[in-house]
Amino acid sequence: MTQNDNYLIEQCLDGRPDEFRHLVSRYQPAVTAYLTSQLHNRSNTEDAVQETFVRAYFGLKELKKRESFSSWLLGIANRVAKEQARNRMPLADMEELAAQQTAEPNDSDDFQLQRAFAQLPDAYREIILLRFYANQSCQQIAQNLNMPLGSVTKTLSRAYAQLRQLLENQKAEENEVSQ
Amino acid sequence: MRCDECKEKLVDYIEGLLPDQEAQQLKSHLGQCSQCRTELDQLTALGQRLTSDAKNRQSADVENRVVNRIICEQNKQLKEAAVKKRQPQLWRIIMKAKITKLAAAAVILIGVSLLFLFNSGSSGVVWADVVQRVQQVKSFGYQMQMQMSGEAMAGTAASPMTNMDFLVWMTADNRIKMEMSANGKPGSTTYLLPEQQKMIMVMPEMKQYMEMELNDESLSKMKQQSMDPKELVQQMIHARHQSIGKTTLDGVEVEGLETTDPAIANDVAEKVLARLWVDVKTGYPVQMDVNMDTNDGKTHIHYTIRNFQWSQDVDDAIFMPQIGKDYTAMPKMQMPKMDEQAAVEGLKKYTELTGKYPDSLNLMELSTGLQKAMQNNKAFDPNQYKGLSKDDIMKKTMEITMPLQAMGAFYMTLVQGKKDPAYYGATVAPGDAQQVLLRWKTSDATYKVIMGDLSTTEVSAEQLKQIEPAVQNPPQTQ
Numbered sequence: 001m002t003q004n005d006n007y008l009i010e011q012c013l014d015g016r017p018d019e020f021r022h023l024v025s026r027y028q029p030a031v032t033a034y035l036t037s038q039l040h041n042r043s044n045t046e047d048a049v050q051e052t053f054v055r056a057y058f059g060l061k062e063l064k065k066r067e068s069f070s071s072w073l074l075g076i077a078n079r080v081a082k083e084q085a086r087n088r089m090p091l092a093d094m095e096e097l098a099a100q101q102t103a104e105p106n107d108s109d110d111f112q113l114q115r116a117f118a119q120l121p122d123a124y125r126e127i128i129l130l131r132f133y134a135n136q137s138c139q140q141i142a143q144n145l146n147m148p149l150g151s152v153t154k155t156l157s158r159a160y161a162q163l164r165q166l167l168e169n170q171k172a173e174e175n176e177v178s179q
Numbered sequence: 180m181r182c183d184e185c186k187e188k189l190v191d192y193i194e195g196l197l198p199d200q201e202a203q204q205l206k207s208h209l210g211q212c213s214q215c216r217t218e219l220d221q222l223t224a225l226g227q228r229l230t231s232d233a234k235n236r237q238s239a240d241v242e243n244r245v246v247n248r249i250i251c252e253q254n255k256q257l258k259e260a261a262v263k264k265r266q267p268q269l270w271r272i273i274m275k276a277k278i279t280k281l282a283a284a285a286v287i288l289i290g291v292s293l294l295f296l297f298n299s300g301s302s303g304v305v306w307a308d309v310v311q312r313v314q315q316v317k318s319f320g321y322q323m324q325m326q327m328s329g330e331a332m333a334g335t336a337a338s339p340m341t342n343m344d345f346l347v348w349m350t351a352d353n354r355i356k357m358e359m360s361a362n363g364k365p366g367s368t369t370y371l372l373p374e375q376q377k378m379i380m381v382m383p384e385m386k387q388y389m390e391m392e393l394n395d396e397s398l399s400k401m402k403q404q405s406m407d408p409k410e411l412v413q414q415m416i417h418a419r420h421q422s423i424g425k426t427t428l429d430g431v432e433v434e435g436l437e438t439t440d441p442a443i444a445n446d447v448a449e450k451v452l453a454r455l456w457v458d459v460k461t462g463y464p465v466q467m468d469v470n471m472d473t474n475d476g477k478t479h480i481h482y483t484i485r486n487f488q489w490s491q492d493v494d495d496a497i498f499m500p501q502i503g504k505d506y507t508a509m510p511k512m513q514m515p516k517m518d519e520q521a522a523v524e525g526l527k528k529y530t531e532l533t534g535k536y537p538d539s540l541n542l543m544e545l546s547t548g549l550q551k552a553m554q555n556n557k558a559f560d561p562n563q564y565k566g567l568s569k570d571d572i573m574k575k576t577m578e579i580t581m582p583l584q585a586m587g588a589f590y591m592t593l594v595q596g597k598k599d600p601a602y603y604g605a606t607v608a609p610g611d612a613q614q615v616l617l618r619w620k621t622s623d624a625t626y627k628v629i630m631g632d633l634s635t636t637e638v639s640a641e642q643l644k645q646i647e648p649a650v651q652n653p654p655q656t657q
Binding site: 020135153 | 187194221225226229230237238243246252
């Protein structure tokens with residue numbers, strides 16, 4: 001898959017923006033999940049996702065290690081999120097959040113999982129993003145993050161444990177509220 | 180296998196990373212331990228939950244939107260880059276033609292020649308004698324060195340500093356021969372031959388020459404504007420000036436005067452410092468230095484005129500054009516008239532190229548403003564210059580420069596002739612039939628007016644007051 005990233009990046013650098021579609025498709029869930037965890041606001045997130053990819057496209061020539069495209073992309077998403085957070089009025093965010101909560105819940109949205117995910121430490125979140133949202137194998141992640149394979153599985157294992165803990169905590173809170 | 184060992188290896192097991200033997204051991208432990216089996220099930224379920232959440236995030240819409248934005252942005256960037264790249268290139272094509280450089284030099288010369296044409300201030304007694312003396316001279320020669328630096332002007336864009344040398348011979352009947360070289364490279368020799376109603380420009384290096392026909396009117400205008408240091412002397416002396424005492428120049432005792440009177444460079448420069456040195460014994464001018472800042476102080480011009488040969492009779496042979504047998508003639512040009520029609524034609528040409536009227540009719544500003552305005556004009560298609568032959572490029576270049584020069588020159592004559600001209604190009608849009616664009620006095624009580632739609636009309640001074648813009652926008656009168 002990383003091989004393929006490399007090829008697609010090459011095509012984009014040759015001036016074929018349509019090839020970028022495949023990279024967007026591949027990494028959009030990871031970028032969206034990450035930005036959701038940072039921005040807590042759906043319309044902001046959608047804008048930020050687009051902005052991240054557009055910036056990535058025009059910044060491709062600055063990407064030095066092509067096999068690290070995904071973590072480089074998440075770095076851009078991180079900057080976009082920070083900029084958005086800086087430029088957003090907190091009040092507007094609160095209003096939107098309130099509106100979202102009262103709106104019809106989207107059946108396909110796993111809010112508990114998203115909330116727990118947002119609370120994960122960065123290192124764990126990154127592993128989860130790459131493994132499940134960018135659909136990379138542990139070997140690819142190891143290469144991508146320049147980490148020994150053993151460290152990747154250990155981190156993944158800890159990320160699982162923490163995520164489960166967070167989900168359990170949520171459940172306990174909800175039970176308390178409903179009782 | 181113990182439970183803690185098993186749990187530690189579960190992720191590796193799920194990911195299929197365990198060596199066969201270890202995987203077998205783990206599998207058999209799972210067969211026996213329900214707690215570890217539950218642990219495995221929960222991990223697998225969490226993995227599936229994450230995978231399913233990831234799938235829900237997938238949206239084809241995002242791909243389309245991102246790619247569309249990229250394509251839009253890219254097109255915008257390409258367009259901007261193309262405009263940036265194309266237009267100066269056009270100008271480079273035009274300006275690469277040597278003739279353009281000469282034409283630009285001619286613009287400057289016309290401007291410089293203005294310096295010689297002013298009358299104002301009061302004259303000193305001794306200096307008045309100088310005027311008289313030089314005016315009696317039948318023919319004379321001089322050398323002029325000109326340096327131009329600062330922001331590139333039309334025709335000199337290639338070098339930050341341009342040095343031009345001129346060797347000029349003139350007679351009282353207005354025959355002129357001017358040899359010009361730029362940055363040490365031989366350029367051209369121009370002959371003005373009033374009897375034949377011709378101007379001939381010979382470029383030995385290119386083995387080419389160009390003939391320009393002059394009609395009576397343009398000839399008389401040229402006579403008025405000829406680069407005659409006699410006039411400059413007269414003008415220097417008549418401007419507000421102060422004595423700068425005596426000194427020695429090339430072993431000759433000279434007395435100098437200095438003026439900063441902007442009138443001396445009217446229509447050419449904003450800031451002027453001019454010095455004239457006269458031979459104390461003979462009373463003839465020995466040297467003149469002029470420093471001017473123009474183009475909002477962005478262009479600096481310095482020129483020195485010296486090696487005057489006042490009393491020498493000039494051999495007629497000097498004015499015979501030296502055209503080699505193997506030289507080729509360039510397309511014949513007609514010197515445009517410098518009249519009302521020229522002003523209209525020039526304004527029309529300028530709007531064709533830039534989509535607007537020039538802010539100023541000052542020749543210097545015209546040539547610099549033209550470049551910028553052409554670059555900003557989206558309607559102007561530089562492709563029309565692609566693939567043209569050298570001759571055609573010259574022709575096109577002349578088609579651009581000649582009407583503008585004629586217009587600028589005409590405006591100068593209005594200023595010099597104190598015809599009370601006013602120009603409103605900075606505020607009048609092309610095609611505006613209601614606004615006065617340019618006006619000048621034709622008699623004590625009447626004015627000629629060119630309107631924004633380039634129609635012309637003659638009005639009385641009273642009528643003019645009614646149609647002219649209010650005074651809050653002071654017109655360009657210089």
